[in-house]
Amino acid sequence: MTRRLQCSSSGSFAGASTEMTDATSGWAKRLVEELDSLPDIDTYCLMALSPLDGRYYRFMKDLMPFFSEFGLIRYRVLVEVKWLLKLSQIPEITEVPPFSEEAQLFLNEIIQDFGINDAKEVKKIEKITNHDVKAVEYFLKQRCSSNPEIAKVSEFFHFGCTSEDINNLSHGLALKEGINGVMCPAMIDICQAICSLATQNSAYPMLSRTHGQPASPTTVGKEMANFAARLSDVGKAFSEVKILGKFAGAVGNYNAHVVAYPEVDWPKVAEEFVTSLGLQLNPYVTQIEPHDYISKLFNLFIQFHNVLIDFDRDMWSYISLGYFKQIPKAGEVGSSTMPHKINPIDFENSEGNLCMANGILSALGMKLPISRLQRDLTDSTVLRNLGVGLGYSLLAYKATIRGILKVQVNESRLAEDLEQTWEVLAEPIQTVMRRYGIPEPYEKLKELTRGQAVTKDSMRQFIDGLDIPEEVRSQLYKLTPHSYTGLAEDLAKDIEKLVDLDSGFRIK
Numbered sequence: 001m002t003r004r005l006q007c008s009s010s011g012s013f014a015g016a017s018t019e020m021t022d023a024t025s026g027w028a029k030r031l032v033e034e035l036d037s038l039p040d041i042d043t044y045c046l047m048a049l050s051p052l053d054g055r056y057y058r059f060m061k062d063l064m065p066f067f068s069e070f071g072l073i074r075y076r077v078l079v080e081v082k083w084l085l086k087l088s089q090i091p092e093i094t095e096v097p098p099f100s101e102e103a104q105l106f107l108n109e110i111i112q113d114f115g116i117n118d119a120k121e122v123k124k125i126e127k128i129t130n131h132d133v134k135a136v137e138y139f140l141k142q143r144c145s146s147n148p149e150i151a152k153v154s155e156f157f158h159f160g161c162t163s164e165d166i167n168n169l170s171h172g173l174a175l176k177e178g179i180n181g182v183m184c185p186a187m188i189d190i191c192q193a194i195c196s197l198a199t200q201n202s203a204y205p206m207l208s209r210t211h212g213q214p215a216s217p218t219t220v221g222k223e224m225a226n227f228a229a230r231l232s233d234v235g236k237a238f239s240e241v242k243i244l245g246k247f248a249g250a251v252g253n254y255n256a257h258v259v260a261y262p263e264v265d266w267p268k269v270a271e272e273f274v275t276s277l278g279l280q281l282n283p284y285v286t287q288i289e290p291h292d293y294i295s296k297l298f299n300l301f302i303q304f305h306n307v308l309i310d311f312d313r314d315m316w317s318y319i320s321l322g323y324f325k326q327i328p329k330a331g332e333v334g335s336s337t338m339p340h341k342i343n344p345i346d347f348e349n350s351e352g353n354l355c356m357a358n359g360i361l362s363a364l365g366m367k368l369p370i371s372r373l374q375r376d377l378t379d380s381t382v383l384r385n386l387g388v389g390l391g392y393s394l395l396a397y398k399a400t401i402r403g404i405l406k407v408q409v410n411e412s413r414l415a416e417d418l419e420q421t422w423e424v425l426a427e428p429i430q431t432v433m434r435r436y437g438i439p440e441p442y443e444k445l446k447e448l449t450r451g452q453a454v455t456k457d458s459m460r461q462f463i464d465g466l467d468i469p470e471e472v473r474s475q476l477y478k479l480t481p482h483s484y485t486g487l488a489e490d491l492a493k494d495i496e497k498l499v500d501l502d503s504g505f506r507i508k
Contacts, residue, residue: 027074027112028065028181034116035061052391059398060391066178067387070119075170076136077118078111079277080157086273087156092264096153103149110143133163160257162250164375168289169245171383172279175297176243176507183390184238184505186397187304191231191505193404194311195496198225201409202492205482206323207417207424214421217485220323220409221492227311228499234304236504241300243507244293245274246285251374287375291368294386297507298361301393305354308400312347312354315403319344322413327406346403350396357392364389418481423454425479429463432476436468456480 035041041057048054065071085107087096099107118139126135137158144150158166202221207214247270248254254266271281282289318324326342364386368379426445433441448454448462463476 027114028062028177031065031070031115032061035064050388052388052395056391056395059395062182063178063387063391063394066174066182067390069123070116071174071178071387072167072170072384073119073122073132073136074111074114075173076133076166077114077122077140078173079166079169080136080140081107081111082277083159083161083273084150084153084157086269086276087159088153090264090269092261096156100149103147106144106147106150110140131163133158133166136166160249160254160260161247162287164288165247165249167380167383169247169274169277169279171386172243172245172289173277175294175386176278178387178390179238179297180506183394183397184507186394186401187231187235188501188505190308190397190400190404191228191235191499191501193401194224194228194231195499197221197404198228198492198495202489204409204411204414205418205485206414207421207481214417214424216424216427217418217481217488219485219488219492220414221495222485222488223314225492225495227307227314228495230307231304231311232499232501232504234300234307236500237300238297239504239506239508241297241507242280242293243278243297244282244289245277245279246270246282246289247274248283248285251287252285286371286373288371288379290371291379295365295369298365298389301361301390302358302365305358305393305396308396309351309354312351312400312403315407316344316347316351319347319407321417322410323417324407325410327408329406344403346399346406350399350403353392353396353399357389357396360385360389360392415482421454421481422456422459423449423452424481425459425484426454428479428484429459429466429476432468432472433466436466436472438467 038044045054045057048057052060065074084096085099085104087093088099090096122132122135122139125138126132129135129138140157141151141154144154198221200221201224202219204220205217206220206223208216208218246252248266249256254270257264257266267283271283274281315324319326326344328342364382367382371379426449430441430445433444438444445462448458460477463473466473466476468476
């Protein structure tokens with residue numbers, strides 16, 4: 001008998017992470033649609049150097065609006081525009097008076113309508129400037145030249161800023177929106193799927209294996225519940241991560257700001273501005289925000305991945321033991337030469353990509369907090385790989401989900417293994433013997449079972465020779481490897497009470 005996983009009513013994890021959630025901005029969805037409509041997308045995928053952008057494009061496209069070159073340019077445009085709007089609200093800066101509603105609408109539409117063609121225009125300017133942030137500034141001046149009210153103050157684009165003021169906020173926004181909109185929903189999908197495995201298979205007894213050898217039985221559901229609890233626990237910590245931003249000029253001291261407008265409370269202005277973007281101000285910085293928060297954030301991902309690798313490997317092992325069967329997919333080939341094969345490729349794919357993700361995220365987490373003196377440029381090129389580490393992570397998450405949806409419990413195989421391992425009852429019997437004062441219970445059971453073929457009859461004969469109350473003997477007679485599962489079923493059923501997917505798995 002086999003049992004296939006069914007989606008629980010409380011979670012629609014099947015394929016949910018292939019669509020961006022409602023929390024994700026409309027601009028990102030629009031861009032993905034624009035990407036899919038490109039006439040040469042297949043050619044691009046064939047020639048891509050990275051498998052994320054090539055072979056796995058269809059799995060990665062939801063991340064592209066946030067962590068691509070386009071995404072970085074768009075976030076820079078957003079920060080520059082929002083900063084000009086903020087300057088217009090500071091009374092002491094009379095040179096930038098409050099904008100009319102029409103001018104504000106004009107500026108906000110630059111952000112809202114920013115598309116691939118706009119990013120291409122920025123790149124054309126960059127070919128001349130050889131400076132990516134300055135190209136954004138020049139792009140905005142050109143775009144606003146048709147609006148006299150804005151054109152008059154266009155030199156205040158990038159006022160008091162070093163490039164890193166713009167870049168660090170752009171990366172922070174990309175991390176917050178990309179993780180909340182794409183990564184966290186996929187992580188929640190996994191937790192929901194494993195919770196469903198736990199609750200729907202809570203009662204199926206299964207032989208445990210410690211050191212690879214038969215051990216006290218458990219249930220399929222309880223072993224799944226273990227992973228759901230661990231992943232949920234990691235998820236809770238995401239809400240504690242603060243995405244920080246700096247906006248204090250060339251070396252973090254507001255030097256130029258104070259010279260130009262000494263009467264302005266620049267630290268307060270910076271805090272108001274950074275907070276208005278949904279980030280938190282880091283007041284003590286050099287030219288760069290030191291990226292410590294990115295290290296903390298990526299360490300959480302690595303921790304989540306380590307648990308998920310453990311899950312992938314266990315599922316691989318259970319499939320190998322026959323405890324789970326895999327549902328055949330029409331037309332799919334498991335082996336180029338062995339027609340019978342249905343390989344656990346999804347769990348293997350997930351494990352491999354989690355290894356890639358951890359390698360990249362670990363390298364980023366170790367390198368980014370280190371910068372010579374007030375700054376060196378090594379972080380600039382490294383930061384362009386944020387989406388690479390997260391991309392391999394997302395690829396793995398989707399593979400794990402596919403793997404879970406393909407498996408079904410093989411009840412007959414579970415029962416067969418249990419029936420052949422009556423020796424696992426040595427543990428409860430010797431424990432009962434201790435209660436009733438029988439000497440050397442462990443040693444007696446060791447002699448009976450270790451390296452010996454143990455059957456139901458031989459175990460019953462041993463119980464017959466024990467000096468214990470008859471009602472206790474009767475209870476031991478009823479004990480089987482199938483029934484000796486303790487509270488495993490209850491623990492599996494209760495997992496949904498423990499797993500919290502609402503307060504975690506989100507950066508605030």
